[in-house]
Amino acid sequence: MATKKKRMPNMQNDSWVVIAADSAIDTQKHDSEPAFVRLRNPVTDAASLYMLSDGDVQLFEVKAFEEDFHSWFVGQTVQRDGRLLFVTPMDPLYLMLPYLVKVGKEGKFQPLDQVVMDEDFPACPRLLSCTRALSSLHHIAEEKEVGGVKFHRYSQEKTMNWLKKKVERTVTVLKARNISVGEGVKSTTYIRVKSESDYHPEDFLRYAHGILSEYLSEDLSKALLKHLQLPELTSPKEPEPPSKKRKLSELPVEAEEDYTKFNSADFARKPPKKMTAAQKSLAKVDKTGMKSMSSFFSPKVKAEKK
Amino acid sequence: MSCNSSVTRVNVSSVGQAQRVPVHLLPCEIEHNGPAQVSQYLTATTKDCKQEKMVSFRGRGLKGQELSCPQGYTGFVLKETNKAGSDQEDRTVKVSSVFDKLTYWNLETPPNSDDTVVMAMDWPELAEAIHGPVED
Numbered sequence: 001m002a003t004k005k006k007r008m009p010n011m012q013n014d015s016w017v018v019i020a021a022d023s024a025i026d027t028q029k030h031d032s033e034p035a036f037v038r039l040r041n042p043v044t045d046a047a048s049l050y051m052l053s054d055g056d057v058q059l060f061e062v063k064a065f066e067e068d069f070h071s072w073f074v075g076q077t078v079q080r081d082g083r084l085l086f087v088t089p090m091d092p093l094y095l096m097l098p099y100l101v102k103v104g105k106e107g108k109f110q111p112l113d114q115v116v117m118d119e120d121f122p123a124c125p126r127l128l129s130c131t132r133a134l135s136s137l138h139h140i141a142e143e144k145e146v147g148g149v150k151f152h153r154y155s156q157e158k159t160m161n162w163l164k165k166k167v168e169r170t171v172t173v174l175k176a177r178n179i180s181v182g183e184g185v186k187s188t189t190y191i192r193v194k195s196e197s198d199y200h201p202e203d204f205l206r207y208a209h210g211i212l213s214e215y216l217s218e219d220l221s222k223a224l225l226k227h228l229q230l231p232e233l234t235s236p237k238e239p240e241p242p243s244k245k246r247k248l249s250e251l252p253v254e255a256e257e258d259y260t261k262f263n264s265a266d267f268a269r270k271p272p273k274k275m276t277a278a279q280k281s282l283a284k285v286d287k288t289g290m291k292s293m294s295s296f297f298s299p300k301v302k303a304e305k306k
Numbered sequence: 307m308s309c310n311s312s313v314t315r316v317n318v319s320s321v322g323q324a325q326r327v328p329v330h331l332l333p334c335e336i337e338h339n340g341p342a343q344v345s346q347y348l349t350a351t352t353k354d355c356k357q358e359k360m361v362s363f364r365g366r367g368l369k370g371q372e373l374s375c376p377q378g379y380t381g382f383v384l385k386e387t388n389k390a391g392s393d394q395e396d397r398t399v400k401v402s403s404v405f406d407k408l409t410y411w412n413l414e415t416p417p418n419s420d421d422t423v424v425m426a427m428d429w430p431e432l433a434e435a436i437h438g439p440v441e442d
Contacts, residue, residue, distance in 0.1 A: 007335070007337065008337055010337075010339075012339065013339065014339075014385060014386040014389060015339070015383060015384065015385045015386070015402070016383070016384045016385075016399075017329065017381070017382075017383055018381070018382045018383070018384055019375050019376070019379050019380070019381050019382075020379065020380060020382060021378060021379055021430070022378050022379065022380055023378075025316060025318060025321075025380070025382060025401070026318065027318065027321045027380065027404075029318065030318055030319040030321065030322065031318075031319065032318050033315050033316065033317070033318060034315075034316045034318065035313040035314060035315045035316065036313065036314040036315075036316070037313050037314075038309075038310040038312075047310050061433065061437070063429065065422070065423070065426045065429075067422060067423075068335075069333065069334055069335045070331060070332060070333060070334070070335065071331075071332050071334065071335050071336040072329065072330065072331055072332070073328075073329070073330040073332065073342065073344045073348065074327060074329055074383050074403055075325065075327030075328065075329075075344070075403060076341060076342060076343065076344050076345065077339075077340060077341050077342060077344075078336050078338050078339060078340060078341075078342045078344075079339060079383075080335065080336055080337060080338060080339050082331065082332070082335065084331070084423065084426065086426070086429055086430065086433075088429065088430050088433040088434075088437070089433070089434070089437055089438075090433075090437050091436070091437040091438075091439075094437075120310055121310050122310065122311045123310075123311075123313065132439065136439060136440075138442075139440065162440060165440040165441070166435075166436060166440060169435040169436075169438065169440065170432070170435045170436055172435065173431055173432055173434075173435040174432075177428055177431065177432070179428070211432070211436060212436060215436070
């Protein structure tokens with residue numbers, strides 16, 4: 001039986017290629033010290049990596065863009081880890097929402113510092129030091145001031161109106177960038193199209209809703225769908241994510257020397273479906289606590305919670 | 307306390323010593339981290355024709371293209387300086403290199419606007435729509 005060449009796990013990775021907003025890593029301000037922190041991801045309820053700039057003025061999202069079988073040359077060195085990380089400004093309200101929603105069920109006005117806290121995530125209260133957190137809180141909560149102390153209560157109505165504006169902004173960019181949103185391509189491929197007139201306006205709304213749902217709990221995502229007056233799709237039971245291992249490719253050859261694997265039993269079990277490069281990139285499962293870059297290419301009915 | 311308490315600080319002052327280097331994204335996984343003679347074996351034999359670059363790498367034809375970082379964004383290579391002993395300790399990374407454009411290579415296929423890394427450069431603009439402040 002043919003032996004398969006084993007790929008060694010990349011244990012000693014100590015280097016990352018990052019494209020970051022200048023507001024996150026400000027090369028002019030040498031005394032600033034931005035930091036990667038772990039916070040609760042509103043969708044997965046588990047840890048994800050974010051960045052807080054110095055003094056917690058701003059929150060950033062960290063997304064890994066990753067394709068199978070890629071590595072970097074950086075100057076005169078090889079870096080095996082072929083991921084590209086993006087650090088982009090993030091609205092802190094998305095991360096605060098779950099806490100407000102949870103406490104809001106009691107229907108009481110509460111001081112924020114008693115709401116936005118999480119014993120599993122010590123960095124959580126730092127969200128409140130983000131400039132935008134307090135100044136935009138009125139989009140998701142009602143406020144009451146008693147004796148100089150502010151109290152807040154989650155408002156679903158306000159939140160839905162706020163999210164609808166987010167959807168509208170997103171639709172504008174999708175149209176401007178000619179990103180294909182039609183039925184059939186929406187979940188797995190990500191391609192540009194010539195004209196937007198081929199699409200029903202609902203396609204854009206639904207796509208934008210899918211993108212925003214990457215930041216919302218399942219309940220909020222469903223409520224938003226209703227608020228946008230989009231009917232729930234009955235079909236998508238998510239297709240099985242394709243195997244994380246080698247996939248069939250439309251390319252004539254792949255850059256690995258070992259052709260014997262095409263005869264191996266392992267190969268025979270692979271799904272026979274051909275995939276485009278975009279699909280391949282989407283199929284990759286992120287294992288690091290960072291969200292996959294490709295997740296924004298795949299707006300669809302929420303992934304089922306495990 | 308869980309490992310969620312550890313933070314990874316970026317030592318921005320190290321930018322002063324960081325070098326501007328050419329950065330290439332290759333369509334293959336190289337099971338190695340460390341020095342390589344990139345300019346001798348890749349850069350020196352790269353041919354430019356129109357927007358496209360071509361090179362033969364280990365007998366395979368690669369076709370590539372240069373991409374600029376989106377406006378308002380800079381490329382960094384972050385490197386961990388002193389590896390933490392456990393996942394509960396805070397960590398520090400320094401900026402070891404800086405770049406404002408990268409070259410990505412496809413295997414055989416000519417570069418085009420549907421390549422995922424090209425699409426990825428649209429992410430900051432889409433992120434701004436999702437995360438930018440909304441009006442009252």
